Amino acid sequence: MSRHPIELRLSEEEKREHRLATQRRYYRRHQEEIVAKRVANRPAKREQDRLYRLAHLEEIRARRAVVYAAHRAERVARSAKWARANRERVRASGRRSYAKRREYELARRRRRYLANTEHEQRRNQRWRKTHLEHARAHRARRRALQLQAGGRGISPEEWRQVLRDSLGICAYCGRRRKLTLDHIDPLALGGRHDVENAVAACTTCNSSKHNAPLIVWLARLRRTARR
Numbered sequence: 160m161s162r163h164p165i166e167l168r169l170s171e172e173e174k175r176e177h178r179l180a181t182q183r184r185y186y187r188r189h190q191e192e193i194v195a196k197r198v199a200n201r202p203a204k205r206e207q208d209r210l211y212r213l214a215h216l217e218e219i220r221a222r223r224a225v226v227y228a229a230h231r232a233e234r235v236a237r238s239a240k241w242a243r244a245n246r247e248r249v250r251a252s253g254r255r256s257y258a259k260r261r262e263y264e265l266a267r268r269r270r271r272y273l274a275n276t277e278h279e280q281r282r283n284q285r286w287r288k289t290h291l292e293h294a295r296a297h298r299a300r301r302r303a304l305q306l307q308a309g310g311r312g313i314s315p316e317e318w319r320q321v322l323r324d325s326l327g328i329c330a331y332c333g334r335r336r337k338l339t340l341d342h343i344d345p346l347a348l349g350g351r352h353d354v355e356n357a358v359a360a361c362t363t364c365n366s367s368k369h370n371a372p373l374i375v376w377l378a379r380l381r382r383t384a385r386r
């Protein structure tokens with residue numbers, strides 16, 4: 160004789176329903192304390208999860224790979240769609256990531272350039288020819304910066320004098336190259352657009368220094384030269 164005659168008459172499905180209903184009732188009656196307990200337990204739970212992930216790294220990775228492989232095409236399509244709808248966020252994230260790798264990327268590019276200068280120059284020329292709007296935007300940005308910058312401005316005569324004083328030699332690397340105007344204190348960092356803040360620098364030094372403060376750039380050069 161069973162002590163739970165009612166239970167015997169219930170199907171598995173009905174038992175499950177009954178169990179869930181009981182749980183739901185219990186949850187509704189104790190909702191506040193359950194939530195409070197969960198919140199209080201959150202740091203411990205987080206730590207527990209972290210340890211679990213650490214201990215099951217390979218397993219989790221494998222499981223994820225299986226799921227990913229099964230839904231690869233739709234995932235790729237979804238990511239592409241998201242990226243199209245969130246261009247600005249994608250770009251911002253790209254910029255953040257590049258900022259982190261910047262020194263490394265610049266050093267790598269410099270090595271590649273030095274190892275294969277002619278090839279790289281031809282490639283850059285081709286790129287500039289197909290990206291005229293890029294050069295135009297760059298010039299516009301420079302002009303805007305110069306207009307905003309403090310200082311008296313630099314007259315053509317003053318610039319010619321700087322060039323004569325430079326004796327055709329880059330102020331930074333001392334090489335005899337085609338010389339361009341470099342603002343010692345970059346305009347982008349509030350440097351003044353006048354002759355006291357101007358030197359003649361080769362294009363390599365000029366674009367390598369870019370918007371870095373002089374001291375920061377010199378330190379970077381020394382570090383990358385040592386690699």
Ligand SMILES: [Zn+2]
Pocket residue numbers: 329330331332333334360361362363364365
């Ligand atoms: Zn130089």
